[in-house]
Amino acid sequence: MTISHHPPEDLLARFAIGKLDEAEHLVVSVHVDQCANCRQIIRAIEQLAGTTIEAAEPMPMSADAFDSVLAHALERPRPDLSRRALAPIDPEDASLPEIIRHHRIGKRRLIAPGVSLRPIQLSGPSQSRAFLLQSAPGTRMIEHTHTGTEFTCVLKGSFSHEGGNYGPGDFDFGDDSVDHRPIVGGAGPCLCVVAMTGDLRLNGFLGRIISPFVRL
Numbered sequence: 001m002t003i004s005h006h007p008p009e010d011l012l013a014r015f016a017i018g019k020l021d022e023a024e025h026l027v028v029s030v031h032v033d034q035c036a037n038c039r040q041i042i043r044a045i046e047q048l049a050g051t052t053i054e055a056a057e058p059m060p061m062s063a064d065a066f067d068s069v070l071a072h073a074l075e076r077p078r079p080d081l082s083r084r085a086l087a088p089i090d091p092e093d094a095s096l097p098e099i100i101r102h103h104r105i106g107k108r109r110l111i112a113p114g115v116s117l118r119p120i121q122l123s124g125p126s127q128s129r130a131f132l133l134q135s136a137p138g139t140r141m142i143e144h145t146h147t148g149t150e151f152t153c154v155l156k157g158s159f160s161h162e163g164g165n166y167g168p169g170d171f172d173f174g175d176d177s178v179d180h181r182p183i184v185g186g187a188g189p190c191l192c193v194v195a196m197t198g199d200l201r202l203n204g205f206l207g208r209i210i211s212p213f214v215r216l
Helices: 009-016 022-034 036-055 065-075 081-086 204-213
Strands: 109-112 115-120 129-135 144-146 150-156 159-161 164-166 171-174 190-196 200-202
Touching (some): 009 022, 022 036
Antiparallel strands (some): 129 190, 150 190
16 A cells, blocks of 8 residues: 655644644544554654653652642543443444544434545544545535645545545645545545544535535
């Protein structure tokens, strides 16, 4: 598998130091698990961060600092991933990456002709939302931009737009500076995992008419 499209390096840096919210972290993780190039960049960022910490002057700490941090950590609820992992897997989900299968995935709903969505339940509050988006072969989306950000990683199939062709493992980033019109490849359905903040803003007269009915 050849991966041609990657997250920008500043986004990988935020991923490496834990600055992405859960939905965004999920989508970047799916890409990174398949991409040796991005894993190498992340290791370099982590090593640089470690060197910076080692070079920093130590700060005095109170005698009970460790106990306070430990108590705070124990108070935080932890998602029961072991129960989820042991739960029966829907045959439709068996081929999904393991990190996605650790989340509860909602029922499919049609959002446009040939396009369906399944929400991914997160463990807590998140600025962005995560979902699986599946499109039929040859589907042509209406040209659109975003009021927030959109992280997309292709799981199977392909799509293309002005930025190039995207296949399994490829990562696509969109925000309010990007106008694009994705077209799904004709060889089979395209399945992507997506993290999104804000909403789609559909362009053109038809887009303005149907925008109230399209909610991702």
